[in-house]
Amino acid sequence: xxxxxxxxxxxxxxxxxxxxxxxxxxxxxxxxxxxxxxxxxxxxxxxxxxxxxxxxxxxxxxxxxxxxxxxxxxxxxxxxxxxxxxxxxxxxxxxxxxxxxxxxxxxxxxxxxxxxxxxxxxxxxxxxxxxxxxxxxxxxxxxxxxxxxxxxxxxxxxxxxxxxxxxxxxxxxxxxxxxxxxxxxxxxxxxxxxxxxxxxxxxxxxxxxxxxxxxxxxxxxxxxxxxxxxxxxxxxxxxxxxxxxxxxxxxxxxxxxxxxxxxxxxxxxxxxxxxxxxxxxxxxxxxxxxxxxxxxxxxxxxxxxxxxxxxxxxxxxxxxxxxxxxxxxxxxxxxxxxxxxxxxxxxxxxxxxxxxxxxxxxxxxxxxxxxxxxxxxxxxxxxxxxxxxxxxxxxxxxxxxxxxxxxxxxxxxxxxxxxxxxxxxxxxxxxxxxxxxxxxxxxxxxxxxxxxxxxxxxxxxxxxxxxxxxxxxxxxxxxxxxxxxxxxxxxxxxxxxxxxxxxxxxxxxxxxxxxxxxxxxxxxxxxxxxxxxxxxxxxxxxxxxxxxxxxxxxxxxxxxxxxxxxxxxxxxxxxxxxxxxxxxxxxxxxxxxxxxxxxxxxxxxxxxxxxxxxxxxxxxxxxxxxxxxxxxxxxxxxxxxxxxxxxxxxxxxxxxxxxxxxxxxx
Amino acid sequence: xxxxxxxxxxxxxxxxxxxxxxxxxxxxxxxxxxxxxxxxxxxxxxxxxxxxxxxxxxxxxxxxxxxxxxxxxxxxxxxxx
Numbered sequence: 001x002x003x004x005x006x007x008x009x010x011x012x013x014x015x016x017x018x019x020x021x022x023x024x025x026x027x028x029x030x031x032x033x034x035x036x037x038x039x040x041x042x043x044x045x046x047x048x049x050x051x052x053x054x055x056x057x058x059x060x061x062x063x064x065x066x067x068x069x070x071x072x073x074x075x076x077x078x079x080x081x082x083x084x085x086x087x088x089x090x091x092x093x094x095x096x097x098x099x100x101x102x103x104x105x106x107x108x109x110x111x112x113x114x115x116x117x118x119x120x121x122x123x124x125x126x127x128x129x130x131x132x133x134x135x136x137x138x139x140x141x142x143x144x145x146x147x148x149x150x151x152x153x154x155x156x157x158x159x160x161x162x163x164x165x166x167x168x169x170x171x172x173x174x175x176x177x178x179x180x181x182x183x184x185x186x187x188x189x190x191x192x193x194x195x196x197x198x199x200x201x202x203x204x205x206x207x208x209x210x211x212x213x214x215x216x217x218x219x220x221x222x223x224x225x226x227x228x229x230x231x232x233x234x235x236x237x238x239x240x241x242x243x244x245x246x247x248x249x250x251x252x253x254x255x256x257x258x259x260x261x262x263x264x265x266x267x268x269x270x271x272x273x274x275x276x277x278x279x280x281x282x283x284x285x286x287x288x289x290x291x292x293x294x295x296x297x298x299x300x301x302x303x304x305x306x307x308x309x310x311x312x313x314x315x316x317x318x319x320x321x322x323x324x325x326x327x328x329x330x331x332x333x334x335x336x337x338x339x340x341x342x343x344x345x346x347x348x349x350x351x352x353x354x355x356x357x358x359x360x361x362x363x364x365x366x367x368x369x370x371x372x373x374x375x376x377x378x379x380x381x382x383x384x385x386x387x388x389x390x391x392x393x394x395x396x397x398x399x400x401x402x403x404x405x406x407x408x409x410x411x412x413x414x415x416x417x418x419x420x421x422x423x424x425x426x427x428x429x430x431x432x433x434x435x436x437x438x439x440x441x442x443x444x445x446x447x448x449x450x451x452x453x454x455x456x457x458x459x460x461x462x463x464x465x466x467x468x469x470x471x472x473x474x475x476x477x478x479x480x481x482x483x484x485x486x487x488x489x490x491x492x493x494x495x496x497x498x499x500x501x502x503x504x505x506x507x508x509x510x511x512x513x514x515x516x517x518x519x520x521x522x523x524x525x526x527x528x529x530x531x532x533x534x535x536x537x538x539x540x541x542x543x544x545x546x547x548x549x550x551x552x553x554x555x556x557x558x559x560x561x562x563x564x565x566x567x568x569x570x571x572x573x574x575x576x577x578x579x580x581x582x583x584x585x586x587x588x589x590x591x592x593x594x595x596x597x598x599x600x601x602x603x604x605x606x607x608x609x610x611x612x613x614x615x616x617x618x619x620x621x622x623x624x625x626x627x628x629x630x631x632x633x634x635x636x637x638x639x640x641x642x643x644x645x646x647x648x649x650x651x652x653x654x655x656x657x658x659x660x661x662x663x664x665x666x
Numbered sequence: 667x668x669x670x671x672x673x674x675x676x677x678x679x680x681x682x683x684x685x686x687x688x689x690x691x692x693x694x695x696x697x698x699x700x701x702x703x704x705x706x707x708x709x710x711x712x713x714x715x716x717x718x719x720x721x722x723x724x725x726x727x728x729x730x731x732x733x734x735x736x737x738x739x740x741x742x743x744x745x746x747x
Contacts, residue, residue: 088721094697
């Protein structure tokens with residue numbers, strides 16, 4: 001059986017998903033869109049649960065929310081597990097009432113019950129279950145309480161196909177209108193297998209996708225308008241407000257009977273206190289900058305570099321061991337060179353950055369899951385509006401510091417097409433973590449005393465360029481109104497270690513996978529191109545290789561930027577497979593045996609000012625193929641995506657040119 | 667008066683929700699329906715958006731959107747909404 005896990009945003013859905021499935025997870029994409037589809041087998045069962053994007057209502061507002069609705073209506077899961085935040089039960093039940101109209105087996109998971117009880121509240125679960133006509137299971141996802149009972153109930157309603165026992169919450173005029181319309185459209189709804197009751201309610205709400213899907217004839221459309229107009233006149237309000245009001249009125253009555261809790265739980269009161277500081281009129285922005293600086297300092301400073309050094313030491317040890325082994329075995333020198341100078345050097349140099357990337361994702365996931373990212377959007381909204389975006393665009397951009405691919409994907413949470421497309425264009429300017437190996441290598445060779453300063457300069461430069469580019473876009477391609485900004489500020493909660501660990505594990509898997517697929521293949525190709533000439537004879541000096549020819553061909557383009565060397569231009573080209581490949585390519589090309597050799601070789605290729613210009617170009621030029629593919633998917637047009645890439649690379653060239661020539665003046 | 671004019675720390679009862687289309691639907695879906703009590707929690711450091719408290723949760727929206735919501739102020743300073 002397949003269960004859909006549905007709930008509001010920030011109600012602990014992902015935590016519950018992790019508890020249900022353990023590490024049995026599979027991340028894919030929903031067909032046609034880049035919204036992540038997380039599936040997993042429920043532990044100790046044969047059933048699957050699908051984690052769907054959080055929604056507040058079945059009238060979707062963002063592209064991501066459309067995915068959830070489409071999944072429910074078209075894929076018809078065998079059951080719904082509706083997770084509800086007990087501390088915020090009124091607004092959460094609003095979605096529940098709509099889900100019940102879908103006429104699918106359903107069970108309600110009442111999450112965060114521990115918080116309610118700890119604050120002296122209680123919820124009459126039995127009465128709630130009776131009144132709603134669906135099983136209700138109190139749980140605490142973060143403490144792993146009530147999960148097995150939830151699974152039992154879900155399997156029971158799914159296997160026996162037990163439907164919600166009641167679905168009529170309306171009274172008076174709305175009731176009459178819904179029933180009139182249900183009668184009118186019954187055949188149409190059944191023809192497209194849409195639940196009649198759901199369709200009727202959506203028609204009362206004037207939901208355009210439903211009206212189109214039902215293929216009503218002129219006569220029926222007129223009757224529909226007649227019924228709703230009559231209802232509006234009788235109620236003295238419009239149809240949208242009437243339905244929302246009806247649902248909330250029912251919920252207010254229901255919670256009055258079943259929920260006894262203080263106005264705010266301890267966690268909510270604590271949140272208000274934290275916010276007194278973090279969204280303080282004066283301190284909010286300095287604190288934000290401080291928090292981000294700390295994150296970067298930990299990631300790229302003491303902590304990260306220590307672990308990276310440890311990792312490269314390990315890689316060096318293994319390489320030496322294998323090298324000795326191969327020599328002892330007397331293997332063919334060409335194959336020996338492929339393994340040691342190609343694969344081990346290339347993949348190894350990239351792998352040593354695994355710790356840094358993991359630490360960065362640890363912090364990003366902590367900031368996101370704790371609820372702080374929403375505050376950042378709140379604090380920064382006005383600033384982003386100046387370049388025509390909303391505070392919500394800040395989140396994808398922050399994720400962009402980790403990796404452009406999930407950042408571009410997370411732009412799906414933005415409700416306006418215009419904001420989404422603009423955010424996607426600007427996100428690659430946020431320096432992604434794959435570029436770190438390049439910065440790390442170059443700063444250690446050329447600017448060992450000012451490594452942190454150069455790094456900060458690069459990160460800030462990326463943002464400044466993005467702001468200027470944003471302003472330019474706003475007054476040219478993206479004129480028009482920014483979208484409204486209506487967003488929940490969830491209570492601060494410490495994410496569970498399990499959630500963060502799983503998140504980091506995902507990223508580690510991704511990275512290692514990338515290192516052994518894309519980068520592995522790239523290093524082999526580069527090794528072949530640089531070891532042979534056009535007649536496939538082994539070359540003594542890589543300067544005579546095929547790669548040198550290719551690199552030399554485009555090298556003149558970069559001469560004005562100070563690095564007309566073929567190795568530099570080749571590294572930039574291979575960097576398109578993945579940015580880490582810039583480092584592995586330089587390692588392979590220079591034929592350096594260890595880090596000292598590499599440092600010496602780089603000193604030959606770049607003057608320090610040219611190195612700076614090279615870093616600026618690396619920072620700004622088009623992202624890797626994976627990010628390109630994500631952007632192409634989001635835009636649904638290859639030509640536009642290529643245009644975006646070309647523009648970005650053009651900007652990179654100009655900025656690097658300026659930086660180089662300004663640097664030359666000193 | 668409209669919600670954007672409500673002072674920080676003051677509460678009001680919603681009397682009407684204006685606006686149109688998806689935005690209005692969103693406001694209603696988030697629980698901003700007539701007769702609901704809302705409290706203005708704070709204003710963002712740069713003067714916009716505002717943070718409000720309703721139905722035991724916090725919501726943020728811009729003044730521009732808040733101006734579409736009509737409220738009847740409730741007397742006295744509210745600490746808990």
